[in-house]
Amino acid sequence: xxxxxxxxxxxxxxxxxxxxxxxxxxxxxxxxxxxxxxxxxxxxxxxxxxxxxxxxxxxxxxxxxxxxxxxxxxxxxxxxxxxxxxxxxxxxxxxxxxxxxxxxxxxxxxxxxxxxxxxxxxxxxxxxxxxxxxxxxxxxxxxxxxxxxxxxxxxxxxxxxxxxxxxxxxxxxxxxxxxxxxxxxxxxxxxxxxxxxxxxxxxxxxxxxxxxxxxxxxxxxxxxxxxxxxxxxxxxxxxxxxxxxxxxxxxxxxxxxxxxxxxxxxxxxxxxxxxxxxxxxxxxxxxxxxxxxxxxxxxxxxxxxxxxxxxxxxxxxxxxxxxxxxxxxxxxxxxxxxxxxxxxxxxxxxxxxxxxxxxxxxxxxxxxxxxxxxxxxxxxxxxxxxxxxxxxxxxxxxxxxxxxxxxxx
Amino acid sequence: xxxxxxxxxxxxxxxxxxxxxxxxxxxxxxxxxxxxxxxxxxxxxxxxxxxxxxxxxxxxxxxxxxxxxxxxxxxxxxxxxxxxxxxxxxxxxxxxxxxxxxxxxxxxxxxxxxxxxxxxxxxxxxxxxxxxxxxxxxxxxxxxxxxxxxxxxxxxxxxxxxxxxxxxxxxxxxxxxxxxxxxxxxxxxxxxxxxxxxxxxxxxxxxxxxxxxxxxxxxxxxxxxxxxxxxxxxxxxxxxxxxxxxxxxxxxxxxxxxxxxxxxxxxxxxxxxxxxxxxxxxxxxxxxxxxxxxxxxxxxxxxxxxxxxxxxxxxxxxxxxxxxxxxxxxxxxxxxxxxxxxxxxxxxxxxxxxxxxxxxxxxxxxxxxxxxxxxxxxxxxxxxxxxxxxxxxxxxxxxxxxxxxxxxx
Numbered sequence: 001x002x003x004x005x006x007x008x009x010x011x012x013x014x015x016x017x018x019x020x021x022x023x024x025x026x027x028x029x030x031x032x033x034x035x036x037x038x039x040x041x042x043x044x045x046x047x048x049x050x051x052x053x054x055x056x057x058x059x060x061x062x063x064x065x066x067x068x069x070x071x072x073x074x075x076x077x078x079x080x081x082x083x084x085x086x087x088x089x090x091x092x093x094x095x096x097x098x099x100x101x102x103x104x105x106x107x108x109x110x111x112x113x114x115x116x117x118x119x120x121x122x123x124x125x126x127x128x129x130x131x132x133x134x135x136x137x138x139x140x141x142x143x144x145x146x147x148x149x150x151x152x153x154x155x156x157x158x159x160x161x162x163x164x165x166x167x168x169x170x171x172x173x174x175x176x177x178x179x180x181x182x183x184x185x186x187x188x189x190x191x192x193x194x195x196x197x198x199x200x201x202x203x204x205x206x207x208x209x210x211x212x213x214x215x216x217x218x219x220x221x222x223x224x225x226x227x228x229x230x231x232x233x234x235x236x237x238x239x240x241x242x243x244x245x246x247x248x249x250x251x252x253x254x255x256x257x258x259x260x261x262x263x264x265x266x267x268x269x270x271x272x273x274x275x276x277x278x279x280x281x282x283x284x285x286x287x288x289x290x291x292x293x294x295x296x297x298x299x300x301x302x303x304x305x306x307x308x309x310x311x312x313x314x315x316x317x318x319x320x321x322x323x324x325x326x327x328x329x330x331x332x333x334x335x336x337x338x339x340x341x342x343x344x345x346x347x348x349x350x351x352x353x354x355x356x357x358x359x360x361x362x363x364x365x366x367x368x369x370x371x372x373x374x375x376x377x378x379x380x381x382x383x384x385x386x387x388x389x390x391x392x393x394x395x396x397x398x399x400x401x402x403x404x405x406x407x408x409x
Numbered sequence: 410x411x412x413x414x415x416x417x418x419x420x421x422x423x424x425x426x427x428x429x430x431x432x433x434x435x436x437x438x439x440x441x442x443x444x445x446x447x448x449x450x451x452x453x454x455x456x457x458x459x460x461x462x463x464x465x466x467x468x469x470x471x472x473x474x475x476x477x478x479x480x481x482x483x484x485x486x487x488x489x490x491x492x493x494x495x496x497x498x499x500x501x502x503x504x505x506x507x508x509x510x511x512x513x514x515x516x517x518x519x520x521x522x523x524x525x526x527x528x529x530x531x532x533x534x535x536x537x538x539x540x541x542x543x544x545x546x547x548x549x550x551x552x553x554x555x556x557x558x559x560x561x562x563x564x565x566x567x568x569x570x571x572x573x574x575x576x577x578x579x580x581x582x583x584x585x586x587x588x589x590x591x592x593x594x595x596x597x598x599x600x601x602x603x604x605x606x607x608x609x610x611x612x613x614x615x616x617x618x619x620x621x622x623x624x625x626x627x628x629x630x631x632x633x634x635x636x637x638x639x640x641x642x643x644x645x646x647x648x649x650x651x652x653x654x655x656x657x658x659x660x661x662x663x664x665x666x667x668x669x670x671x672x673x674x675x676x677x678x679x680x681x682x683x684x685x686x687x688x689x690x691x692x693x694x695x696x697x698x699x700x701x702x703x704x705x706x707x708x709x710x711x712x713x714x715x716x717x718x719x720x721x722x723x724x725x726x727x728x729x730x731x732x733x734x735x736x737x738x739x740x741x742x743x744x745x746x747x748x749x750x751x752x753x754x755x756x757x758x759x760x761x762x763x764x765x766x767x768x769x770x771x772x773x774x775x776x777x778x779x780x781x782x783x784x785x786x787x788x789x790x791x792x793x794x795x796x797x798x799x800x801x802x803x804x805x806x807x808x809x810x811x812x813x814x815x816x817x818x
Contacts, residue, residue: 055747056740088736090750090766123733124767310719310805311813318814324532327497331465338464341499357499358533396719398810404720405727 003285003374003394005277008149008164014177015145017202018042018244022142023154026135028128029083029121034154036132037080038139039198040108045242046204047075047116048211050218052235059086059093060117061236063101067113073207076110078238079117079136080196082157082183085234086119086127096127103133107140120157120183120196120234152181155196158403159183163274165267172256174246177202178263182271197222197237199267202245203260209251213261214239221268222275239264276392281399284316287377287392294385298335302380303391305333313396316376321367323352330380338382346379347371412694412783412803414686417558417573423586424554426611427451427653431551432563435544437537438492438530443563445541446489447548448607449517454651455613456484456525457620459627461644468495468502469526470645472510476522482616485519487647488526488545489605491566491592494643495528495536505536512542516549529566529592529605529643561590564605567812568592570687574679576672581665583655586611587672591680606631606646608676611654612669618660622670623648630677631684633800648673685801690808693725696786696801703794707744711789712800714742722805725785730776732761739789747791755788756780 024036041047049068051061068075079100086093101115108115119127142150152162166179180199205213218237249257277285288307293299306312309329315322326345331338345353347370352362370376433445450456458477460470477484488509495502510524517524528536551559561571575588589608614622627646658666686694697716702708715721718738724731735754740747754762756779761771779785 054737054740055742055744056736056749085733088733088762088766090764093766122731123737124762125733310809314810314813317810320814322531324494324497324534327465328463328532331463335464340465353497353533355499357497357502396810398807400719401723401726401805401807401810404723405729 002161002278003282005161005274007162008152008166010149013148013164013166014168014179015148016177016179016200016242017145018045018242019200019202019240020143020145021147021151022139022144023147023150024135024138024142026081026131028081028131034150035082036135036139037151037154038104038136038143039078039151040143041076041240042242042244043076044204045075045240046073046207046210047238047240048073048207048214049116049236049238050215054235056088058119058234059089059097060119061234062094063097064116064118064236067101067116070113071111073210074114075116075240076114077104077108077116078198079104079115080155081119081127081132082155083121084119084125084127085121085123087234088124089126092126096129099129100132104136107136116238118196118234118236120155148179148181155181155183157183158280159278161274161278163271163278165270165274167263167267169259169263171247171259171263174256176245176247176256176260176263178267180267180271182275184275196234197268197271198240199238199264199271200240200242201260201264202242203247203249204243204245205241205249205260206251209249210239210241213264216261217265217268220265221272237268273392276394279394280403281397281401282394283374283397284395285375285392286316286394287390289377289379289388289390291379291381291388292385293382293387293389296387296389298382298384299387299389300391301335302330302333302382303389305329306378306380307391307393310396313393316371316395317397319368319371321347321352321364321371323347323367326378327353342383344381344383346381348377411570411687412691414570414683416571417561417575419558422557422573422575423577423588424557425586425588425609425651426554427454427651428609428611428649429552429554430556430560431548431553432556432559433544433547433551435490435540437490437540443559444491445544445548446560446563447513447545447552448487448560449552450485450649451651451653452485453613454484454649455482455616455619456647456649457482457616457623458525458645458647459624463644465497467528467643468498468506469528470643471503472506473525473527473645476510476525479522480520482619483523484525484649485523486513486517486525487607488513488524489564490528490530490536490541491564492530493528493534493536494530494532496643497533498535501535505538508538509541513545513549516545525647527605527643527645529564557588557590564590564592566592567689568687570683572680572683572687574676574683576676578668578672580656580668580672583665585654585656585665585669585672587669587676589676589680591684593684605643606677606680607649608647608673608680609649609651610669610673611651612656612658613652613654614650614658614669615660618658619648619650622673625670626674626677629674630681633681633798646677682801685803688803689812690806690810691803692783692806693804694784694801695725695803696799698786698788698797698799700788700790700797701794702791702796702798705796705798707791707793708796708798709800710744711739711742711791712798714738715787715789716800716802719805722802725780725804726806728777728780730756730761730773730780732756732776735787736762751792753790753792755790757786
């Protein structure tokens with residue numbers, strides 16, 4: 001059902017020098033599928049991350065924050081399991097996450113706080129530690145620079161398509177690679193980052209700079225998508241710079257810094273949009289644009305009111321230009337002094353509403369034509385200021401209910 | 410599909426002295442069904458209302474506010490149409506609402522600002538004024554005190570069951586009647602009041618007191634329910650005191666005032682719960698209780714995070730005790746300093762989570778047993794303070810998508 005999204009073509013994912021990936025089938029929840037991923041970074045690599053703001057954050061998220069702090073970002077590996085989120089698992093959950101890092105560190109010859117752990121899957125159940133630990137040797141034995149496609153597959157849960165993006169560019173006269181993977185299809189309204197995403201470059205970037213960039217990239221990508229408004233317990237977005245390539249960046253003024261940052265953000269945005277394209281039950285990819293708002297917060301409030309409304313989302317599923325539902329959502333977005341007579345609403349280039357009501361030139365068949373497309377832009381011009389934003393979302397279909405009513409069974 | 414809700418039994422709706430109701434079939438949207446309601450009040454009646462906070466509020470809501478102000482609540486009639494919400498209709502919509510009031514006022518011999526207009530149905534289309542005005546004579550000819558059941562039917566849209574409640578009590582030695590009707594099944598997250606509800610008593614109550622009471626009753630009833638989180642453009646809750654009965658109340662200290670106010674709130678709460686029981690596609694009626702919060706706002710934020718989560722609502726539909734989804738919703742409710750180790754989560758009397766994870770005594774079969782019931786209480790004890798709240802909601806089923814993907818077709 002994914003909207004204009006297919007698995008990465010063979011050879012399209014460029015290896016990142018200084019980084020190897022290995023996967024294993026550990027039977028965490030379902031037999032026979034890749035469900036453990038290990039990534040190993042060359043000595044000298046730096047890592048930075050942003051994580052969920054959910055107060056019920058998962059144990060591995062707590063461990064990641066601790067390890068990034070105590071290792072100052074000098075990370076040597078990460079380990080991911082699917083099938084179990086290790087969230088809502090109390091102190092035992094934290095002990096399980098730490099034990100996983102210790103086991104991998106012993107095998108790779110580094111410190112436990114140089115390993116970042118990640119989990120995704122069912123909440124409120126303890127990790128099957130015996131099976132997870134038993135899977136690590138296979139994953140380590142599988143480590144190779146070319147295994148990006150397998151890595152993207154190993155972190156999937158309800159995803160129907162593996163998500164990856166890769167760019168190779170010459171920046172400041174040096175060849176640079178940026179490659180990343182992501183997973184997520186439901187419980188998606190990231191508040192920092194998405195469910196899970198890892199992006200790596202072979203450039204050398206100091207950790208403090210990398211931490212600023214990862215936040216900026218998240219704000220322009222994963223923090224701008226929503227499937228169902230449910231901010232997950234496990235959202236994590238980690239950016240790694242191996243330093244094994246030719247480009248070295250010291251600060252924002254370094255030659256190539258701006259271009260590298262833009263390339264990283266481009267990869268992150270592509271991955272974030274891939275999550276929406278593969279949103280649970282999605283049949284449409286919708287860009288919600290809000291322009292001329294009084295502030296960035298106001299623009300976001302209006303965009304999310306539209307993007308979260310079940311009535312708007314079911315109308316998109318039905319290809320029904322029932323546009324009053326969009327106006328209704330704008331009206332309850334919380335702008336107390338909104339003058340509805342001044343705003344304009346567009347579906348792609350069709351002006352639908354103006355002067356507080358249906359635009360005089362609007363014809364139902366024009367709205368219908370746009371609504372039938374698989375990709376639609378809803379644009380609200382508030383005419384109150386200069387701020388603007390874009391949020392990406394999908395429609396709300398029968399399959400969303402089916403997927404989520406049956407997820408554990 | 411309504412959950413433990415049936416149409417009012419014949420004879421169960423007590424007439425309110427000083428109030429008559431008449432309906433008509435005006436073909437506003439669909440032929441053959443009652444779609445216009447007129448209510449006439451005796452001279453001396455007072456009315457008060459609360460209305461949607463949606464900034465895209467409908468034209469009749471604007472007219473109601475104006476008329477209540479200019480007539481000081483000395484209202485003589487109300488007129489309701491279904492099939493068209495007269496919302497997102499700009500200046501012409503307001504003119505249409507006023508013209509409807511003028512036409513009815515001329516027929517009843519009162520001023521136009523003594524008539525309150527209401528509309529419900531599709532947004533962004535103009536009222537078919539010719540058919541609406543042509544229906545008024547039939548509705549006026551039908552006026553009678555006993556027509557409450559027909560009135561409840563005439564205001565339905567996607568409702569599957571007409572909603573009404575009635576109480577007769579002896580208060581301060583006088584017999585008093587309170588009877589009300591309501592409609593609404595989708596676009597329900599009232600922020601002042603529900604889609605439409607009218608409650609009347611034959612007691613005499615000054616308008617200023619009535620205005621305070623209507624707000625309090627709304628806060629304890631319609632402002633505590635949600636179906637899909639969509640605050641409608643047309644929410645209106647109007648309370649009428651005809652003064653034609655035996656009880657007269659002058660202020661909160663008058664004999665019987667507290668009891669009358671409680672009876673009015675009881676009727677409003679019954680009607681609000683009826684809206685949730687008949688929520689679009691509902692198969693479960695869920696009471697979301699939050700206790701020991703630091704503030705009322707915090708309690709409401711947690712309750713609505715749970716009640717609005719599509720993942721929680723689909724789990725209820727599936728009777729699946731996938732309780733991590735509830736913890737996840739609590740975690741993103743916006744309490745920055747929430748200590749998840751201190752909270753407790755209960756399904757009815759089954760303690761599900763404590764100490765930041767699954768309760769040691771919790772057994773899946775106990776959760777399963779509760780989830781299979783048609784009525785469920787989800788109780789979160791935050792252990793942060795003394796505030797508490799209850800919000801009523803329903804589950805999220807395939808039929809919600811079907812109803813809203815097909816609503817206009």
